[in-house]
Amino acid sequence: MSTTLSASTLLAVPLAPLVGAALAGILGTTFGGNVIGRRTSHTLTILGVLIAFVLSAMTLKSVAVDGARFNETIYEWMVIGGMKMEIGFMVDGLTAMMMCVVTFVSLMVHIYTIGYMEEDAGYNRFFAYISLFTFSMLMLVMSNNLLQLFFGWEAVGLVSYLLIGFWFNKPTAIFANMKAFLVNRVGDFGFILGIGLIVAYTGTLNYTEVFAKAPELGTLGFPGTDWLLITVICICLFIGAMGKSAQFPLHVWLPDSMEGPTPISALIHAATMVTAGIFMVARMSPLFELSDTALNFIMVIGAITALFMGFLGIIQNDIKRVVAYSTLSQLGYMTVALGASAYSVAVFHLMTHAFFKALLFLAAGSVIIGMHHNQDIRWMGGVRKYMPITWITSLLGTLALIGTPLFAGFYSKDSIIEAVHFSNLPASGFAYFAVLAGVFVTAFYSFRLYFLVFHGKERYDQNPDAHHGHDDHHDDHGNGHDDHKPHETPWVVTVPLLLLAIPSVVIGFMTIQPMLFGDFLKDAITINAGAHPAMARFAEIFHGPLAMAMHAFSTAPFYLALGGAVTAWYMYMVNPALPAAIGRTFKPIVTLLENKYYMDWFNENVLARGARMLGTGLWKGGDQGVIETGVVNASWKLVGGVSAVVRRMQTGYLYHYALMMIVGILLFMTYFVWLAK
Numbered sequence: 001m002s003t004t005l006s007a008s009t010l011l012a013v014p015l016a017p018l019v020g021a022a023l024a025g026i027l028g029t030t031f032g033g034n035v036i037g038r039r040t041s042h043t044l045t046i047l048g049v050l051i052a053f054v055l056s057a058m059t060l061k062s063v064a065v066d067g068a069r070f071n072e073t074i075y076e077w078m079v080i081g082g083m084k085m086e087i088g089f090m091v092d093g094l095t096a097m098m099m100c101v102v103t104f105v106s107l108m109v110h111i112y113t114i115g116y117m118e119e120d121a122g123y124n125r126f127f128a129y130i131s132l133f134t135f136s137m138l139m140l141v142m143s144n145n146l147l148q149l150f151f152g153w154e155a156v157g158l159v160s161y162l163l164i165g166f167w168f169n170k171p172t173a174i175f176a177n178m179k180a181f182l183v184n185r186v187g188d189f190g191f192i193l194g195i196g197l198i199v200a201y202t203g204t205l206n207y208t209e210v211f212a213k214a215p216e217l218g219t220l221g222f223p224g225t226d227w228l229l230i231t232v233i234c235i236c237l238f239i240g241a242m243g244k245s246a247q248f249p250l251h252v253w254l255p256d257s258m259e260g261p262t263p264i265s266a267l268i269h270a271a272t273m274v275t276a277g278i279f280m281v282a283r284m285s286p287l288f289e290l291s292d293t294a295l296n297f298i299m300v301i302g303a304i305t306a307l308f309m310g311f312l313g314i315i316q317n318d319i320k321r322v323v324a325y326s327t328l329s330q331l332g333y334m335t336v337a338l339g340a341s342a343y344s345v346a347v348f349h350l351m352t353h354a355f356f357k358a359l360l361f362l363a364a365g366s367v368i369i370g371m372h373h374n375q376d377i378r379w380m381g382g383v384r385k386y387m388p389i390t391w392i393t394s395l396l397g398t399l400a401l402i403g404t405p406l407f408a409g410f411y412s413k414d415s416i417i418e419a420v421h422f423s424n425l426p427a428s429g430f431a432y433f434a435v436l437a438g439v440f441v442t443a444f445y446s447f448r449l450y451f452l453v454f455h456g457k458e459r460y461d462q463n464p465d466a467h468h469g470h471d472d473h474h475d476d477h478g479n480g481h482d483d484h485k486p487h488e489t490p491w492v493v494t495v496p497l498l499l500l501a502i503p504s505v506v507i508g509f510m511t512i513q514p515m516l517f518g519d520f521l522k523d524a525i526t527i528n529a530g531a532h533p534a535m536a537r538f539a540e541i542f543h544g545p546l547a548m549a550m551h552a553f554s555t556a557p558f559y560l561a562l563g564g565a566v567t568a569w570y571m572y573m574v575n576p577a578l579p580a581a582i583g584r585t586f587k588p589i590v591t592l593l594e595n596k597y598y599m600d601w602f603n604e605n606v607l608a609r610g611a612r613m614l615g616t617g618l619w620k621g622g623d624q625g626v627i628e629t630g631v632v633n634a635s636w637k638l639v640g641g642v643s644a645v646v647r648r649m650q651t652g653y654l655y656h657y658a659l660m661m662i663v664g665i666l667l668f669m670t671y672f673v674w675l676a677k
Contacts (some may be wrong), residue, residue, distance in 0.1 A: 001608070004069070004070060004072040005062060005068050005069070005289045007089070009059070010055075010059070010070060010091060010142065010572040010672055011653065012055055012314075013052045013055045013056055014135050014138040016048040017045070017048045017052050018051050018132070018225075018555055019044075019127045019638070020046075020047065020048025020050055020131045020422055021043045021045065021048070021129075021134075021140060022128075023036070023045075023166065024042075024044055024045050024124050024125075025124075025125065025129075028040070028124030029042035029124055029125050029128070032454060034573070038123050039130075041170055042123075042127050043080070045128070045637070046408075047102060047111045047112065048131055049131060052099075053107050054099070055073065056096070056103045059091060059096050060096040060099070063091065063093055063096040064093070064096070068091075069091065069092055069523070070091040070297070071088070071090045072088055072089065073087070073088040073144075074086075074087045074089060075221075075354075076085040083204060084204075085147050085205065086144070087148055089144055090143065090144035090208075092209060093520040093522075093523070093526040094282065094283065094521055094524035094525065097347070097515075097520075097523070098279060098347075099141060099142065101354045101355075102134065102137050102138060102141065102273075103352055105272065105355070106130065106134040106163060108265075108266075108358065108499060108500055109263045109267045109358070109362070109496070110130060110131075111496050112212065112263055112266075112365070112490055112492065112493055113261075113263045114492040115369070115489060115491075116365055116488045116492040119262060121651075122302045122319060125633055126165075129159055129162050130163070130264065130303050131198065132159050133159040133264075133268065133273075135155075137149060137272045137273065138152075139152040140152025140156060140276055140279075140372065144206065145207060145496075146198065146204045146205040146207070146210070150191070150192065150384055153244065154188070156268075156272070156273045156276060157180075157184050158262075159183045161180060162177075163268060164176050164177035166260050166261055167259075167260075167261075170241075170259065171397070171550045173260060174260050176204070176253075176257055176259040177257070177260075179253050179256055180253035180254075180256070181507055183241045183250055183252060183253040184551055185243075185631025186238055186239075186250060187240045187242050187244060188240055188244075189239075189240070190235075190236045190237075190239025190242075190657065191237060191240020191241075192214045192417070193235050194239075197232065197236065197335075198217075200621045202217070206284070210658075211287075212606065213367045214230075214286045214290060216289075217233070217287070217290070218230045218290035228291060228607060229272070230291075231245055231291040231293045233287060234284075234288050234296060238282070238297070238298055238301075240277065240535060241276075241280055241281050242277065243277075243578055244273065244276045245275065245277030245326075245334075245349060246305075246330065246556075247277070247301050247305050248644075249309050249599060252596075252599050252603060254327065255321055255324045255596075257269060257324075258320040258321055258324050262320065262365030263469075264366065265320060265324070265356075265365075266359045266365075267332060270615075271310050271353070272473055274327065274331060274352045275334070275353075278335065278346055278347065279331065279343075279347065281298070281343070281346075282338065282343040285341075285526045285527065288338070289526055289527060289528045289532065291360040292531070295338075295341060295425060295532070296339065297339075297427075298335060298338050298424050299336055299338075299340060299420075299431045301335060301427065302333070302334070302335025302338070302339055303332065303336055303430055304332070304434070305334070306332030306336060306339050306434050306435055306442065307329075307331075307434040307437055307438050308327040308597070309325050309329045310441035310445065311441060311593060312597075313441070313442075313445035314448070317378050318375050318443075319376075319377050319449065320365075320368075320375060322448075323357070323360050326360070326401065326446065327357055329347070329441070330401075330442075332517065333413060334349050334416075336416060336420055336434070336435055337419055337420070339421045339423075340420050340422075340425065340428065340431070340534045341423070341435045341527050342419035342535050342538075344415055345415045347521070348415065348511070348515045349412035349413065349470075349510075351412075352400070352409055352503075352504075355408060355504045356396075356408060357401070359393060359394075359396070359400075359497060360394065360397040360398070363390050363497055365392040365493070366489045366493050367387065367390060367486075368488040369489050370383065370488060371486050373459065377453055379440035379458045379459050379462060380450060380452060380459060380460055381455070381458050381460065382455065383453055383486050384485040385482060386485060386488065387487070389494045389498065390488065390494070390497065391454050392499060392501075393494075393501045394450065394453075397504055398446045400445075400504045400624035402561045402565065403444065403557060403558075403560070405549040405550075405552040406509060406556065407504070407549050408503065408504050408505060408506070408509075408550065409508065409553065411508030411509065411512045411549075412508055412512075412549065412550060415485045415538070416557075417432070417557055418541075419538055420432045422533065422534040422535075423532070424533065424534075436556060436557065436559075439557045440560040440561070442561070442564065442566040443560070443562070443563070444565075444567055444568050445564045445567065445568075446564075446565075448568045452568060455573060455643065456576075460486060468575070474673060500550075503614070509546075513544070513607040515662055516535070516539075517539050524594075572642055610644075
């Protein structure tokens, strides 16, 4: 039985997409003279990601079946004192699962992009970016030290900046990518403070060495406060996760990032980048288990995000933004699970969510193509009969999202609800209410989207702006179809939808036992079962995936989800005048939701304006007032004044100098006589 993995094989996993990105990005663009064409560019990048996926699948098999593990240094960069800065890989169940999720979703997105970006002038550049993103994410999840983790963390942020602003001539895209970059810097500031505290008190960046010293960290106080050092470290690390995984109040960047092309919405904002924070907290579970304060904080932030971001999905009319707010809400569910010490449940939902949310984003993109780049769901309807593959895959993704028994999302979402129910932390009461209420909200906005797009009266010919959606940077893929009627998309778009639909249905049933109650994540995640018994109590009532699904039909989450779906059907299919009437009745609440709780207004008019005023004050008062006027100008004026006085004494006449010497001697004699007395 194999117990080790090959370093060269593991190294090939991130390097294969990197090579593809380099070839497409250099040789396929103006920078390198456009040596290779579109077909070669997408072939090279898809081949690189395919190699990474195959090797990742082989690694997962070795880890799951043979018990193989890997934790070694690949390259030592430098040694400062006794601290090593290196590149290394830690491969266990958590890493192997993430490798497969990242590479599979990335592969589907690469294939999908062939059809979606067919007419775009930046075709080769886009493939280079998404392959580079895949490399960055793989380096993040495979790392065995905090330095490499931070490198991957910042690299995915940089590439997401490039992808969100891919259409750099579009003002809204430029605003969105700058917003994403700045908000993530706020989170990253906390993240690097957490890493700095770990290094300061442990003297190492290596995960294994840090975890070995975790009990010692748990006994130390933070200087000058009554707080435990481990609490400060964990909260700082989680602030980084709040930015990357878009948790309230650092969530504001993710909905605006929908200004980028749809494929990156699936790759970055559903399956990979936004889940990096969830992965990081799960990886750091030996530290987080030592601070109940940090866990309560995490649970409250996750609960707020899960419920209140779901509310915003109800009033969205852009098809991609509905799915984007769904992502925010589901990230909140994962975060709540982390706070309940159900780390395995959080990464389980991360995995299932990656498949069905990537499916929903790509299906939304398929609808956008088929609807001639109209993204407003108010001007759709009846699309089902024109786009049958997109319709059925969207339905499967929606059923998985709302937690329909036997679907992937059911097992992970209900596991989160159970874990929170069994948690003994003070914040668990509020969190339990939030995740339960979120079930109804999720089902409502999901089926609102589904019914408005695929059923009901056809409204696509009534929209005067049908050809001017957010993705209007490439021509319609008409291909001889009627100018107004929707049409099914090419096979390069529909095949990824079908392949993603399969795990969206079955992956939860297949993997819940080993991931939550087996040994698959046992050595990757640490839980203090005595202090945090949620998972132990959940394990006592679990009797297999089939029994869990059958039991679900008598539980509150099932009826809440059913109620949300039925309510959406009644309001948008049976009585479509009702939503407008409710909107008029609750106008203040609708206004609050339409303005996204005024978070953007607060950031732009209070924080940004305050920062600008502070900067202006420092510039005018500090730089101009103190430094230029008080230091620079005053110093040269003083020197000039002294020089003017001294210059008057330098007359050039000998008798003046003789007189000064005599006066000086008289003064010295007077001084010494005075001293003698």
